[in-house]
Amino acid sequence: MINLLSPSEKKKILREYYIRLGVLVAFGLLFIELATFAMLLPSYAAITTEVDALTNELNERKSAVLPGDEEAQQELNTIKEKVALLKPSSAPLDRTPSSVLAEMLRDKPRGLDVSSFTYGRSNADVLIQVGGVARTREDLLAFPRSLLREESIFTDVRYSENFLTKKEDINFQLTIKLKP
Numbered sequence: 001m002i003n004l005l006s007p008s009e010k011k012k013i014l015r016e017y018y019i020r021l022g023v024l025v026a027f028g029l030l031f032i033e034l035a036t037f038a039m040l041l042p043s044y045a046a047i048t049t050e051v052d053a054l055t056n057e058l059n060e061r062k063s064a065v066l067p068g069d070e071e072a073q074q075e076l077n078t079i080k081e082k083v084a085l086l087k088p089s090s091a092p093l094d095r096t097p098s099s100v101l102a103e104m105l106r107d108k109p110r111g112l113d114v115s116s117f118t119y120g121r122s123n124a125d126v127l128i129q130v131g132g133v134a135r136t137r138e139d140l141l142a143f144p145r146s147l148l149r150e151e152s153i154f155t156d157v158r159y160s161e162n163f164l165t166k167k168e169d170i171n172f173q174l175t176i177k178l179k180p
Contacts, residue, residue, distance in 0.1 A: 111139030
């Protein structure tokens with residue numbers, strides 16, 4: 001085949017071809033971006049209006065006074081008081097029931113089985129009721145002595161039933177008072 005173009009003309013035409021191809025690709029990408037923007041614009045507008053509507057509704061509900069609001073607030077305060085019983089604080093009376101139970105079970109004799117544990121607090125002090133079965137009378141009498149040692153958190157132990165008549169397998173109920 002006969003070459004009618006000089007090498008410099010060939011380079012010029014090739015460069016012009018690549019420039020036209022680049023411009024065509026750039027316009028194609030621009031068209032795709034504009035088409036995508038045009039297709040997503042209605043979705044964006046719908047979502048924006050929905051978010052605004054929900055925000056307004058939330059603000060209205062926050063400002064609205066419900067008919068049972070006072071009852072709900074009282075119930076919430078009651079729940080907060082019950083939760084406060086279980087939370088530890090720096091005051092000695094605010095020990096958690098689990099820590100008191102752990103301290104008490106650490107001092108318990110081997111012949112003693114604890115089957116019930118009740119933790120209650122009044123304004124002045126904390127009372128714990130413990131029930132269970134003791135194998136022997138000596139085990140039952142040793143338990144309050146171990147609880148009332150000097151570094152203990154317990155201050156007073158009282159028996160609720162007459163247990164002195166039995167020598168073995170004694171059902172017992174103790175009331176223990178925590179140190180203030």
